[in-house]
Amino acid sequence: MKIENKTCYVCGKKPLLKDEIGLTKKLIDNNSKVFYCLDCLADYLEVTAEELNAKIEEFKEEGCTLFK
Numbered sequence: 822m823k824i825e826n827k828t829c830y831v832c833g834k835k836p837l838l839k840d841e842i843g844l845t846k847k848l849i850d851n852n853s854k855v856f857y858c859l860d861c862l863a864d865y866l867e868v869t870a871e872e873l874n875a876k877i878e879e880f881k882e883e884g885c886t887l888f889k
Contacts (some may be wrong), residue, residue, distance in 0.1 A: 833862035840877050843887035847880060 827842055828835040839855055845856045850865065863870045881888045 827856045829858040829861050830855040831865075832858060834858040834861075839845055840888060843880075844886075847885065847887050848876075859881060 826835070827837045829837060829841075839856055841858050841862070842856055844859070845853055845862060848862070849855075857865060859870050859873055863873050868874075877888060882886075
């Protein structure tokens, strides 16, 4: 699901998915003006995209409003 018209700060992917925007806010800064796609965020945090997808599902199960 697409939201707004945000672009990945690193690779320029556009538009970002709502989960990519939510994950950037959750893991970097809730007030962030810079956003990352899943792959670039994984590189930045030195984890895998699969690990980030698992965290997204975990946050959704917890009811985090950034992922609704």
